[in-house]
Amino acid sequence: MTSDKSTEPRLGIIGCGAIVEHAHLPTMKELGIRPALLVDPDEAQTRKLAAKFKGGATATKLGPSHYDMIDAALVAAPNTLHTPICLDLLQNGIDVLVEKPMATTVADCERIVAAVEASEAILAVGYIMRHAPIIEWTTGVLKAGLLGEVRSFDISWGEAFDWGLNSNSLWRKEVSGGGVLVDFGTHICDLVGEWFGDFATVDYRDDNYGGVEADCLIELEMASGAKGTVELSKTRSLRNSAVIEGAKGRLEISILKPVQEVSASDDVLAYRHEGMAPADMPERLDMNSWFARQMKSFMDSVRQRETPRVTARDGLRSVRLTETCYEVRQPWELPWVRPKLQTKLQQPSPARESA
């Protein structure tokens, strides 16, 4: 680190696309955090955001001259650029909050984990759902053993994707690292690891024909013996909930529905995590508050030099699952597509069972 940690950390933003413009910067404004540095190849965008959010310096590329200007950085560049940027920042003692996924390959994640462990800098991964009160509560329920031994889970999250995008990087595999699995799915893979531990075997299929998948289905057997499915979509509205069946009971929570829904037995619903039961939580979906909690949690970690809520090892665990999915990939043959050409576009990956 280049500055005294007792003073307010100076935060830079590397990558200034739609998520930064519409979520992170408005959140920072609410929290009274002004960006000290905005970096993006799109100069007009950084200037616009610097003017709108009273930011400091702008640059089109992160370089050594910037390391003295910031103590911490939010990395929101395209996924495949996360690794070089994070390594650069960590090696220069700058704390990092990196948007999910931490990197697009296990090998890159391992390099980041090694860099974190060799450095005094902190790295947190932007799994925003972990900062949702209902997710924190569910984690508490599972850790308290209120459902008993988990036997199965079924998680489904999908919507016809129509989010405002400033570029097509999300749709280019060489930049995004994948489709719905690494976009929506990385959140769910993180939760699967957090809630149910390590996976033992994976079956995976998707509808990719040489681009990035829009729909996918994961079937898992966990090291604990629990079995689960995860279905993700960018083309259709799914059930949008997580169902967890345990030896002692069943819990269902909605995932990103406009109105939060929780279904469980009364004694489970009465459980309070950090003083909160589902009945005490806001009924309406409020993602802005999750971004605020995430940023506050990261800045607290930076100030107090504490382990962040979502660590680099958590980031690695999620990417290990997504990478394994791609390794064992089978085509998802939807009956109405009916390709006539003997195309190599949807060849299955050689099957591999993960240990």
Add this chain to the structure above:
Amino acid sequence: MLKDKTVLVTGATGAIGCRLVEKLVLEQGAKVRCLVRNYNRCARIARFPVETVLAQLDDKEGLDAAIAGCDVVFHCAYEWVAQKANITAAGLIADACQRHGARLVHVSTMAVYFPLPDGPVDEGARSEPNGKLYTDTKIAIEALVLDRVKNHRLEAAIVQPAIVYGPFGAIWTDVPVKNLLAGEVVLPEDAVGLCNAVYIDDVADAMILAAERKEAVGERFLVSGPRPVTWHAFYAAFEEAIGAKSVTLLPVAEIRRQNKNLVANLKLILNEPKRLAQWPPLRKLLLFVYGKLGSGIRQKALKLYHFRRKGAPREVFLPDEEQLALFSSRAEIRIDKARRLLGYEPAFDFDEGMRLTRAYVQWAYPQAAGE
């Protein structure tokens, strides 16, 4: 075959455009460029190794660059917010096709013959502006394209799909399914019209034939299925797909009476503000205002549009006058010309098309119980 040909699809994220892209890649082996007006809805086309080009429909240079090097341009895009802009866009696209020697396949609609006469309807039927913006705009575009063919040697063909249904079929698949799931769909009891349903793959195949056949140039082709079904049968098939009985039959006079019931309509509007936007004069104004909004405010406007009061009674979808005319029409779309000049033959009768559509509905709508 369009194998290794470079083709541009405008409106590639729409229902027909997207299925066309799938077929061009998976069946034709074409090199596909997709013209999009924003990147938001690219999830389906991004599954394929296609080139995505960002350009607005009034961007002359952008359209020219997108069309340069193309053998064929499939023009499926349609701007719903500012409909008259589609005429200018068609002119720019036609000009660029002519400059670059690309064949243009323009996607029009059976609606250019509205109001449909009863009995057989072919390309010689009366096609005149009727005061409806969509019909009038499509007629103007057809005239523009045919003029460029006649006077400027543009190589172009026009396809006029009938009632297009099938997976991701938007207006005649997703909308009926959503309506049937959300409430009660009212059809006229005493005016059983014919639905000229055509499975989406047949439309895409007809477009590909229009791109290949030299006989297609300068011609308009109605594209429909092998034979019409009744509108009641059309909706019954969707009811079967979702496993619910949600169609109510009412006499036309009763539908008209309910449409005019001010108190009932006010109640419905309070439960669901979007009903206000269905009133044609206001819809035009709201669409105009919506077109001027920034993306953030658009999202908020959409939230308000989709608001539905908790505990509100199930929705009732009453056909308006335009829909009543369509649901009552006994027109039978003839596809003889497409058969003769394009070699078009629908591969899907209604049963087979609905079999695949039912599979899609049950996949896309987990709340649909199925048969």
